[in-house]
Amino acid sequence: MTENKNLTYFPWQETKCKIHGRTDETQNPLPLFWNGSAVEVNVTGTELWIDLEVDFSVHEPWAGLSLNGAFISRQMLMAGRYKLCLFRNMNTDTIKNVRFFRELQAMSEDNANHLLVHGFYSDGSFSSVPDRTYKLEFVGDSITSGEGTYGAKKEEDWVPMFMSSSRNYAVMVSEALDADYRLLSQGGWGVFCSWDNKPYENLPSCYEKICGLLKGETNEKLGALKPYDFSSWQPDAVIINLGTNDASAFHQPAWHDPVTGESFKQHLLPNGSYDPSDLDRLKLAIIHFLALIRRNNSGAFIVWAYGMADYELTLPITEAISEYCRQSKDKKVSFLQLPATTDETVGSRCHPGPKAHERSAKILAEYLKSLLS
Amino acid sequence: MTENKNLTYFPWQETKCKIHGRTDETQNPLPLFWNGSAVEVNVTGTELWIDLEVDFSVHEPWAGLSLNGAFISRQMLMAGRYKLCLFRNMNTDTIKNVRFFRELQAMSEDNANHLLVHGFYSDGSFSSVPDRTYKLEFVGDSITSGEGTYGAKKEEDWVPMFMSSSRNYAVMVSEALDADYRLLSQGGWGVFCSWDNKPYENLPSCYEKICGLLKGETNEKLGALKPYDFSSWQPDAVIINLGTNDASAFHQPAWHDPVTGESFKQHLLPNGSYDPSDLDRLKLAIIHFLALIRRNNSGAFIVWAYGMADYELTLPITEAISEYCRQSKDKKVSFLQLPATTDETVGSRCHPGPKAHERSAKILAEYLKSLLS
Amino acid sequence: MTENKNLTYFPWQETKCKIHGRTDETQNPLPLFWNGSAVEVNVTGTELWIDLEVDFSVHEPWAGLSLNGAFISRQMLMAGRYKLCLFRNMNTDTIKNVRFFRELQAMSEDNANHLLVHGFYSDGSFSSVPDRTYKLEFVGDSITSGEGTYGAKKEEDWVPMFMSSSRNYAVMVSEALDADYRLLSQGGWGVFCSWDNKPYENLPSCYEKICGLLKGETNEKLGALKPYDFSSWQPDAVIINLGTNDASAFHQPAWHDPVTGESFKQHLLPNGSYDPSDLDRLKLAIIHFLALIRRNNSGAFIVWAYGMADYELTLPITEAISEYCRQSKDKKVSFLQLPATTDETVGSRCHPGPKAHERSAKILAEYLKSLLS
Amino acid sequence: MTENKNLTYFPWQETKCKIHGRTDETQNPLPLFWNGSAVEVNVTGTELWIDLEVDFSVHEPWAGLSLNGAFISRQMLMAGRYKLCLFRNMNTDTIKNVRFFRELQAMSEDNANHLLVHGFYSDGSFSSVPDRTYKLEFVGDSITSGEGTYGAKKEEDWVPMFMSSSRNYAVMVSEALDADYRLLSQGGWGVFCSWDNKPYENLPSCYEKICGLLKGETNEKLGALKPYDFSSWQPDAVIINLGTNDASAFHQPAWHDPVTGESFKQHLLPNGSYDPSDLDRLKLAIIHFLALIRRNNSGAFIVWAYGMADYELTLPITEAISEYCRQSKDKKVSFLQLPATTDETVGSRCHPGPKAHERSAKILAEYLKSLLS
Incomplete structure (x- = not known):
């Protein structure tokens, strides 16, 4: 390997x-x-490396790379401080647009998980x-974490490699609309x-x-854990894709808090319908979350986009x-x-696959275009 | 033309x-x-004609023909009693499945319009x-009448030739599910x-x-105008595709009843939102219609399928x-x-075109399949 | 039916x-x-009828209608002189582009078959x-006659209703290139x-x-049977889609001429390959046909487009x-x-179906575009 | 990072x-x-790493990973001996099918380029x-090297990241037919x-x-440089995708051999057509290559699959x-x-993009299926 001495x-x-x-x-x-x-840079030169620091306890981060807007690479990141080559041996004069992006969701279950750019x-x-x-801005659950967008249908392991932003409806929508996204x-x-x-x-508990x-x-x-400075980046629309797990909770056993014992x-x-008072507190949470989003994003359209897994909570949410x-x-909130x-669109882990993300992205992009233009 | 003497x-x-x-x-x-x-027949023989009686004042009926499930023909029908050849010169032994169908909606604006089979x-x-x-069973407006499914984008005339059942989401859904439809x-x-x-x-006023x-x-x-005998044909699902015109009414001038003067x-x-009491009577109409449908179709799933034109009434309907x-x-009603x-899917007269019907049919068929199986 | 007295x-x-x-x-x-x-007209007015004269002995003609470029109607034509309504009740001021077209191929097997416009x-x-x-200009066999483009897969009857120009690769190509076609x-x-x-x-025997x-x-x-006046309409390209039946002949029994006894x-x-001398006369026919086309169309690209049924004669043709x-x-001839x-694209009578015509039309249109632009 | 002590x-x-x-x-x-x-393994366990040795002078190798048949990862490989984690933290009992594959073509221009598995x-x-x-078995040029299958349309640099086997018609065909491929x-x-x-x-010069x-x-x-043992792996079909560069040579200046001076x-x-004697030596090369392939693959179908870039050499090749x-x-050779x-299917570097590879793969897979079944 011939080393580049000019770096x-x-x-x-x-x-x-640009930080995304x-x-x-x-x-x-x-x-x-x-x-x-x-991180996204515009850079000339023949070669570019990124200097990273990575750690995790159980769940390793994954990252991807796009060059001039095209997907190039996706890989598992091991722990340590090291550099990765993002391109090399290219025409020195042209400006290359390079985006190095995190594929894995924030990991609430692995405090050691971090991906840092030096x-x-x-x-x-x-x-x-x-x-x-x-x-x-998109706020969501495993669907927005891209769970199921990589991997074979039969996969059942909950591991980072099956999650992504690269095959993710939120990113597809943003590309279609020429939008920056969070x-x-x-x-x-x-x-x-x-x-x-x-x-x-x-999600509301950590939204601010x-x-x-x-x-x-x-x-x-x-x-x-610092407060987020909403004034620094006011979105044109906030898209909420939540509800799938709230529906599941009705069908799951009680959770016992190991700390409080509650x-x-x-x-x-008994007839299979939702307990009205439990449903009410769910609806209240939705109402409060909408208010919270509005408080922080005064001009944004707020779109609750729901249904990629199933339609169970359509009526309570609406x-x-x-x-x-x-x-x-508020007149700028919609469903x-x-x-x-x-079966045709499912991905790994019984989650929406790439085709499901593409189909939803098209409908959501069409709708946002009608709102924003 | 050599005449067939054996008819x-x-x-x-x-x-x-079979009557549909x-x-x-x-x-x-x-x-x-x-x-x-x-009317749908299974018939052997080399040749088949249908004996029709047609009339209208302004808006002529259109009819179509399918043979063994495949679309074959579609034509304007003039007034008079006459026969149309549905097939000829075929292998006499095979059973041909032939469906002669009405393309044009029932015509409330042309009392003379009828298509009769002798x-x-x-x-x-x-x-x-x-x-x-x-x-x-599908209950709907111009979308379910297939308005816009034939004709160039630029067409603006409200004429029968642009309406159909042959390029209609309701029929596509039924084909996908192997369902009879009304x-x-x-x-x-x-x-x-x-x-x-x-x-x-x-539509509720004439539903029974x-x-x-x-x-x-x-x-x-x-x-x-006879009462419909619901017991003769109990659907597995009633699909309602209404609301688009109710939304329009808010933006249109008042209608003056020439008879009552009201x-x-x-x-x-003034702020552009719906007058709450007007919205309430719309919602009441929805509630009453659901009750009416349920009264007459005790076991059916009722699905309000809405949005092919736009999403304006999503929240009031839900x-x-x-x-x-x-x-x-009632636990069998959903939205x-x-x-x-x-722009990509629009048909003639600013109505959903064939691509819009296909896209919606796919989503609706997937959903009904999940309900019915 | 209210009659239009202004016709x-x-x-x-x-x-x-315009005559096509x-x-x-x-x-x-x-x-x-x-x-x-x-026949294609541009016409204002509320209503248009065509005055036809039709006859046949066995195989009836079919015709279709497009309005402002959009497919509207397709129907069997019975014998007699009569008029068909092409549109009615439209805005009188707008210019309507109307094309009334023959769906059925010329019928060498039914001398009585004709479709005449008065x-x-x-x-x-x-x-x-x-x-x-x-x-x-397209020269072809049953594929160019659109055989198989209508009708269910299981159809086996050789009847006009399964042939068309309306779902025909040649017409699709022409639409894609904004071309008039013969x-x-x-x-x-x-x-x-x-x-x-x-x-x-x-086909060469009747090309002139x-x-x-x-x-x-x-x-x-x-x-x-009059000589065709090539100077009246010089095509930019002649597309030949022949060979499928020539391949079949090798696998069929001899034909005995009832007139000459030959x-x-x-x-x-015996080893299953083509008899070289029989193959040579086929190739000679191809060569002569190319020369004949060139003689009559001095500036045209000539494209032999082959394979929609199978690829058997690819090497002899090339x-x-x-x-x-x-x-x-000649430098303007290509394959x-x-x-x-x-199985996915087949239509009725084991012939290419609409999807096969669409797929081939796309490839052929792309190629012609590269030649013509 | 918690280390797995059980490796x-x-x-x-x-x-x-299994070696591919x-x-x-x-x-x-x-x-x-x-x-x-x-290299493809079936393995249980929670974690798998591969031990690699990589070097190059100018053009770095790229590699990809699939898990249970699904694309997971693709990355640039730097020089050195090191291990890469292929999966981790999975259910220990299930058998995981893992394929670690080379994305970059063999590199005749970089003698130091190698990717070795320890x-x-x-x-x-x-x-x-x-x-x-x-x-x-597929024999080809840059198209079969997947050049253009990654990267933005505007890319012009000849670098490994734009080549692949993962978005390659040859691999798509093989997947569609359930075939091993070389x-x-x-x-x-x-x-x-x-x-x-x-x-x-x-390619013929190195085929053996x-x-x-x-x-x-x-x-x-x-x-x-060892002789290849053809008896070890007799393909059902050899697909040759060559000719695009031979066509280019006619339009490029002469090459001067720096060694021999020739x-x-x-x-x-002068009229723009190929010099007949130069064309003859090209055709002779084709004939010799077919004979060479046949000599080494006595039972294989040989398919010359050509045209993904343009159709210029169709007639000389056929x-x-x-x-x-x-x-x-020989009766088992076809074109x-x-x-x-x-414009719609082009990828980076003016080469066929992923859509072009998909479209060609479908046609080639259909054809091979008809040959092989």
Whole structure:
């Protein structure tokens, strides 16, 4: 291997890089917390490396690379500080647009999981990356974490390699609309409680922090738990894809809090319908979340996009949205149903596969285009 | 032209024909009131003709033909009594499945419009036509009348040739599920009022009759206004595709009843939102219609399938469904959103085109399959 | 039915109509000999009828209608002189583009078969129809006659209803390129002999006449056997889709000429390969046909497009083309292979179905675009 | 990162791995010379690593990973000996099918380029990998090297990241037919000479060696230049996709051999057609190559599949095939034209993109299925 002797080291702050995804931009190294979080540079030169720091306890991060907008690479990241070559041996004069992105969701179950960017090595020079036409924020669960978008149908292991931002409806929608995007998602979590009735595992509880679902000292140091500065990036639309796990909770056993000894459950009545009071607290959670989003994003369209797994909560969700709109007089909130996954579109782990993401992305992009234009 | 001397005349009652679509089966000739209404025969022989009687004042009926399940022909029908050749010169021994179907919706605006079947001429013999696996009833507006499914994008004339059952989501869904189907639809009508605020132009008002939206003596004699015998054909699912015109009414001027002198209008508030009391009477109409359908179809799934034109009434419709379910404890009613028409899928007269019907049919068929299996 | 009292009769010559397909334009009524042959008018007014004269002995003609470029109608035509309504009740001011076209191939087996246009009835006025960007001539067999493009897979009857120009690759290609088109085709015929070894049933033998495969006094009177005036319509490309029946002949028994008592056959050797001398006369026929086409179309690209049924004659055809090019120094002749029909794309009568025509049309249109632009 | 203490090292010979692609199986470590070359294991356990040795001077190798048949990962490989984790943290009991494959073509221009497999680390046990239904060998140029299948349309750099086996028609065909496959390809090379008239850069010259286009001592030691043992793997079909560069040579300047001082060129005549004697030597090369392939693969179908870039050499290639067939009486050689790349299907570097590969793969797979079944 012939070494390139002309490489210079650039801390990320000196690369005019564009940062995608909520993070604490005062940090050094820069954490990529969420799936779809990325650093994007415009750079000349023949060669580019990224200087990373990675760790995890159980669940390793995965990252991907696109060049001039085209998917190039996707790989597992091992622990350690090391550099990865992003391109080499190219025409030195052309400006290459390079996006290095996190494939794996933020990992609430692995406090050691982090993917940090120190800087770049290059023999070229950096120029700034312009903003896209729109800004979109997506809040979701395993679907928005891209679970099921890689891997064979028969896969049943819950491992990072089957999650992605690269085959993800949220990213497809953003590409179709020429939008910058930020994803907040967590597999198993709901708008009110988790798939197995954990009342604390819901996205609203962490919505106002940078990456509030992370725990542990390291993540705290990395800024994950800091309040998120909404004024820094006001989205044109916030898309919520939640409800699938809240529906599941009704069918799962109670969860017993090992700390408090309390237990928690969303109940079904003997006739199989939802317990009205349990349903009410779910709807209240939806209403509160809408209010919370509106409080922080005064001008955004808010679209509750639901149905990629199944349609079970369509009526409770729409009812809560209607109630919220009536109370708040908010006229920029709507509901969009996405097509449920079928045998033909299912991916690994019984989750929506790439075809399901493509189909939903098309419908959602069409709808957002009609709102935004 | 060499004439076939072996043809025998068979009144329709002697052909073991299967009748599709609500009609008065005691009539002779047999009226085909609705689009998708049809006579279907299994017949041997080399040649088959149908003996028709057609009339209209302004809007001529159109009819289509399928042979062994494949689309063969579609044509305008002029007034008069005459016969049409459905096939000729075929292998005499094989059983041919022939469906002669009405393309044009029932025509509330043309009392003279009728398409009547007297019988068939054949040199073969008839055998019975088995039922399909499921029975589906569709209730809708111009979308279910297939308006826009034929004709160039630029067409603006409201004429029968642009309406169909042959490129219609309802028929596509039924084919996909191996279902017999009955369509009740009327362009411009709603669940509560018409697109231009006529309070009498709604499908619930005629739901319990054979074809209650028709008027005039002739139609009365043809049995259109008789009560429909729901026990004769209990569908596995009733699909309602209404709301598009109810939304339009809010944006249209008041309608003045020339008879009573009264006027009628669904209002917008000065801030552009729906007048709550007008919205309430729309929602009440939805609730009453669901109750009416349930009363007459005790075991059917009821699916409100909405959105092919736009999503404007999603929240009011879902709220009314929720309210109906709460009141009635009915657990077999659901809401399905269908993808809105785009530049890519639009047909003639700014209505959903064939691609829009195909896309919605796929989603609806997938959903019904999950309900029915 | 309310009659339109404002209709005026226009002989076809007074309608500025555009005539599609080879015909004898000095005739009155005007014969439509070939599938895809048509009269096209631009006309205002609320209503338009066509005045037809139709006859046949065994095989009835079928016709279709498009309005402003969109397919509207397709129907069997019975014998007699009568008028058909093409549109009615439309906005009187707009110019409607109307094309009435023959679906059925010229019928060498039914001398009585003809479809003649006398004129039109209209309450509007006619304006001329501009030429399209290109002119394309297609010469072929049952594939170019659209056999198999209508009807269920299981159909086995050789009847007109399963043939078409409306679902025909040649027409699809022409639409994609904005081209006027003329089709010459006959099911069962080859470039050298028919599928069953009839040596006279080949397209070259009738290429220089208007519709030289027709027989009988009536057709002669209609001008079918007159020399075709190539100077009147010089195509940008001639597409030949022949060979499928020539391949079949090798596998069929000899044909015995009932008149001369001679028999004729293309032979296979005992080892299953083609008899070289029989193959040579086939190749010679190809070479002569290319020379004949070139003689009459000096500037046209000539594309031998083959393979929609199977690929059996690929090498003999290409070899003959190479030989022709070598001899003639002709540099505008090429070979294009089209995808063979599969279970997925087959139509009725084991012929290419609509999906096969669409797939081949795409490849052929792409290729012609690269030649013509 | 929590280390897995249960990993055991397995030299590749002890893993029952299946080796894909021509290589010297007596080597240790095992070289993966060609794109699509791979090691495939069936293994239980929670975790699997591969022990690699990589080097290159200029052009780095890329590799990909599939798990249970699904694409998982693709990455650039840096020089050195190191291990890559292929999966981790999975259910220990299930058998995982893992294929680690080379994305980059054999690199005739970089003698240092090699990708060697030493072994695996696993906490599970290995079982054998069954053969697939068919065996296919593909011989080609940059198209078969997958050049253009990754990267944006605007890319112009000739670098490994834009080549692949993972988005390659040859692999798609093999998947569709359940076939094992071996690829031999080299960008810029032809059946007779290279795109720029180098007479030595042709695939036939290296067809009888394991990877005869490689040079240098290291490659020799790795066994690349050993005779290939055809008896070890007799394909059901050999697919040749060559000709694109031979066509280019006619339009490029002469190549001057720096060693011998001789120059070489395929000429055009002043009128723009091919010089007949130059064309003859090209055709002779085709004939000789077919004979060479037949000599080594007595039972295989040989399919010359050409056209993905353009159709320029269709007639010379088919003529040479016909001539070969006539001389040899070989009845299992055929020509298949693949659709040329269009604006819609082009990838990076003006080469066929993924859509072009998919379209051609479908046609080729359909054809091979008809041959093989």
